[in-house]
Amino acid sequence: MKNSSSFRRLLIGSTYFWMAGLALVPYLILLGASFLERGEGALVSSHVTSANYLHLLSPTVFSMALDSIGLAGIAALLCLLAGYPFAYVLAQSSAKLQPLLLLLVMIPFWTNSLIRTYALVMMLKADGVVNTLLLAAGLIDAPLQLMYTPLAVFIGLVYTLLPFMILPLYAALKAVDPRLLEAGRDLGAGRVQNFIKITVPLTMPGIIAGTMLVFLPALGMFYISDILGGARSMLLGNYIRDQFLVFRDIPMGSAASVTMTLAMGLLLLLYHLASRRLGKEMLQ
Amino acid sequence: MAGKYRLKSGEVPAESFFLEICGLNKAVVELNRVCKDYGGQRALSDISLTVADGEFLSLLGPSGCGKTTLLRLIGGFEDCTRGSLLIDGQAVDQSPPEKRAVNTVFQNYALFPHMTVFDNVAFGLRMAKKPAAEIEQSVAQALELVQLAGMERRRPTELSGGQQQRVAIARAIVNKPRVLLLDEPMSALDHRLRKQMQKELKQLQRTLGITFILVTHDQDEAFAMSDRVVVMQHGQIEQIGTPMEIYEEPVNLYVARFVGDINVLDGVIREQTGPSTFKALVEGAAVSLKSMRPLSLGQPIHLLLRPEDFRLELEQDMAESQDLSAKFQQARLKGTVRRIFYHGATYDVEVALESGARVQVTEFFDDDSENLYFKPGDSVALGWHEGWEVVLPHEK
Ligand SMILES: Nc1ncnc2c1ncn2[C@@H]1O[C@H](COP(=O)(O)OP(=O)(O)OP(=O)(O)O)[C@@H](O)[C@H]1O
Ligand SMILES: [Mg+2]
Numbered sequence: 071m072k073n074s075s076s077f078r079r080l081l082i083g084s085t086y087f088w089m090a091g092l093a094l095v096p097y098l099i100l101l102g103a104s105f106l107e108r109g110e111g112a113l114v115s116s117h118v119t120s121a122n123y124l125h126l127l128s129p130t131v132f133s134m135a136l137d138s139i140g141l142a143g144i145a146a147l148l149c150l151l152a153g154y155p156f157a158y159v160l161a162q163s164s165a166k167l168q169p170l171l172l173l174l175v176m177i178p179f180w181t182n183s184l185i186r187t188y189a190l191v192m193m194l195k196a197d198g199v200v201n202t203l204l205l206a207a208g209l210i211d212a213p214l215q216l217m218y219t220p221l222a223v224f225i226g227l228v229y230t231l232l233p234f235m236i237l238p239l240y241a242a243l244k245a246v247d248p249r250l251l252e253a254g255r256d257l258g259a260g261r262v263q264n265f266i267k268i269t270v271p272l273t274m275p276g277i278i279a280g281t282m283l284v285f286l287p288a289l290g291m292f293y294i295s296d297i298l299g300g301a302r303s304m305l306l307g308n309y310i311r312d313q314f315l316v317f318r319d320i321p322m323g324s325a326a327s328v329t330m331t332l333a334m335g336l337l338l339l340l341y342h343l344a345s346r347r348l349g350k351e352m353l354q
Numbered sequence: 355m356a357g358k359y360r361l362k363s364g365e366v367p368a369e370s371f372f373l374e375i376c377g378l379n380k381a382v383v384e385l386n387r388v389c390k391d392y393g394g395q396r397a398l399s400d401i402s403l404t405v406a407d408g409e410f411l412s413l414l415g416p417s418g419c420g421k422t423t424l425l426r427l428i429g430g431f432e433d434c435t436r437g438s439l440l441i442d443g444q445a446v447d448q449s450p451p452e453k454r455a456v457n458t459v460f461q462n463y464a465l466f467p468h469m470t471v472f473d474n475v476a477f478g479l480r481m482a483k484k485p486a487a488e489i490e491q492s493v494a495q496a497l498e499l500v501q502l503a504g505m506e507r508r509r510p511t512e513l514s515g516g517q518q519q520r521v522a523i524a525r526a527i528v529n530k531p532r533v534l535l536l537d538e539p540m541s542a543l544d545h546r547l548r549k550q551m552q553k554e555l556k557q558l559q560r561t562l563g564i565t566f567i568l569v570t571h572d573q574d575e576a577f578a579m580s581d582r583v584v585v586m587q588h589g590q591i592e593q594i595g596t597p598m599e600i601y602e603e604p605v606n607l608y609v610a611r612f613v614g615d616i617n618v619l620d621g622v623i624r625e626q627t628g629p630s631t632f633k634a635l636v637e638g639a640a641v642s643l644k645s646m647r648p649l650s651l652g653q654p655i656h657l658l659l660r661p662e663d664f665r666l667e668l669e670q671d672m673a674e675s676q677d678l679s680a681k682f683q684q685a686r687l688k689g690t691v692r693r694i695f696y697h698g699a700t701y702d703v704e705v706a707l708e709s710g711a712r713v714q715v716t717e718f719f720d721d722d723s724e725n726l727y728f729k730p731g732d733s734v735a736l737g738w739h740e741g742w743e744v745v746l747p748h749e750k
Binding site for chain 1: 430431452456458465466467468477481525526529
């Protein structure tokens with residue numbers, strides 16, 4: 071007994087150790103750096119300032135942030151529209167088929183997402199798979215400009231993030247008691263009304279969770295916007311990356327990172343509150 | 355109503371005929387030779403049943419006998435594998451649940467957790483596109499009826515089990531269905547609340563005049579509430595009848611055993627003494643029996659007696675009194691008292707007969723005497739009230 075409990079302590083302790091070493095400490099460094107000034111020779115000077123945060127409110131940065139939020143929002147919406155029907159079919163399909171379909175959702179995770187993004191380039195470029203097929207089918211006369219458009223960025227974001235939408239939706243749909251749907255039918259609701267009045271409200275926690283899980287990463291996935299959107303589409307992630315790697319303005323990049331983390335944290339908190347309220351109602 | 359039950363040859367009109375001669379209203383639900391298979395597994399076989407308008411019918415049977423399946427067929431959640439189902443004289447085989455004038459109170463209530471009590475009850479009316487003012491009024495009425503006025507804004511999770519059940523009932527009856535199906539609605543309630551809800555439900559049914567079909571595996575519940583009881587076993591109907599018929603004239607050992615305590619004695623027919631009277635040897639004693647059944651000489655039989663059907667006297671009293679022994683003329687079995695079980699208003703006496711069979715006899719307390727009249731070891735004579743016996747052909 072004593073042995074197992076000290077083993078337990080060791081396990082939990084090492085988890086905390088790694089968390090502190092790999093997440094908390096770097097984050098505190100980031101937080102500290104965000105209040106410093108850019109250094110001349112060194113990376114940062116020891117001068118404390120809040121100028122970095124004020125700069126984030128400047129019109130250029132602010133409108134870039136808004137654009138990025140809009141882009142991520144649309145990507146989340148597209149994922150929801152594409153993911154809900156799939157999750158619905160998944161949850162309804164036979165018990166034997168479900169693991170297989172879930173596997174299909176998971177398989178892309180086995181490949182690095184950067185590599186998958188380059189694979190998308192192969193699909194979307196002027197002499198890529200999509201254009202070749204469309205030309206061959208006679209649907210278009212000249213290759214479509216797909217690469218380096220907002221459309222390409224959306225395709226990339228939706229393709230990469232769709233599983234994060236499907237999985238929570240699937241879990242939420244599985245949790246809907248089929249007897250409630252029977253009760254709905256019994257009381258005169260057709261399948262469509264049942265869906266609107268019962269399924270959608272009851273899967274709201276899943277909808278919110280999926281939207282969060284897509285929306286938040288979509289703000290930061292700079293490589294997708296880089297590779298597929300060229301220089302035109304700027305995500306918050308691109309901005310932060312540029313501060314660190316291009317302009318070498320570490321305090322500015324830190325401030326942007328901290329702000330984005332706070333915004334995400336705030337959204338997660340809102341989600342938590344909302345799901346707790348919904349969850350309470352769903353517990354019978 | 356007349357002409358509705360034209361007798362075609364080969365059909366089984368007995369039930370609708372029964373309803374008509376009993377003065378009950380026309381049939382609301384009719385099942386003709388209905389079968390239901392679940393992937394080759396038979397859940398219901400050859401169910402024929404007619405439910406009259408305004409009737410309170412109970413489906414009684416052990417777990418897995420197909421009660422829920424039968425309700426789900428009527429509700430439209432399952433299709434009949436064979437046979438036909440009529441509601442209000444219309445074949446409904448093709449109509450989905452939302453198109454049937456039938457509502458269900460589900461076993462687990464199935465209240466919508468994301469809606470208030472008001473919205474739950476209003477659900478059916480909204481689906482029927484009733485005007486808002488009418489909905490408001492009907493919901494208030496329904497909640498009044500189930501004594502939940504003032505709870506409109508609560509969520510199902512904020513209600514007790516009994517209150518949830520009432521919401522489920524209100525949600526169903528507010529649509530004024532022709533038939534209300536109730537699947538063990540009281541199974542989650544404690545004994546006291548259950549008794550109370552039984553009364554209220556029965557009262558409600560009288561007030562509304564809606565046909566109720568109640569599933570239960572509690573015999574007391576079925577008997578207390580129903581006009582007729584359907585006893586089921588293994589997906590088949592064993593007997594349909596009023597509670598009294600089921601209790602006093604069970605058609606077979608299964609029904610007899612299922613509804614209350616019963617003693618089964620074995621015997622054999624010796625002589626027919628009249629159109630419906632016989633002499634027989636039961637547990638080694640010669641007795642006279644009454645039965646409407648055709649019984650042949652030498653036929654082995656079961657003799658069924660409820661604990662309260664017996665007469666029981668001490669042998670020593672019998673020897674002293676002529677009057678007493680006269681009461682045991684048609685049957686007098688000898689036995690010994692084994693044990694006494696005290697129940698409050700009654701007590702049970704377990705008697706071992708000379709043949710070795712044991713019977714349970716229920717006796718009422720004599721107001722005059724302080725003590726129990728019988729004690730273990732007493733030699734007793736056992737008879738029964740004339741004509742209270744049920745004779746069945748012997749079942750293997
Ligand atoms: N969906 C189903 N698929 C396969 N078999 C089923 C299904 N539903 C019920 N059965 C079977 O049909 C039979 C009747 O089941 P049913 O639910 O009607 O019993 P019940 O009388 O309501 O029992 P209980 O009192 O336990 O509720 C059972 O043997 C059951 O295993
Ligand atoms: Mg059942």
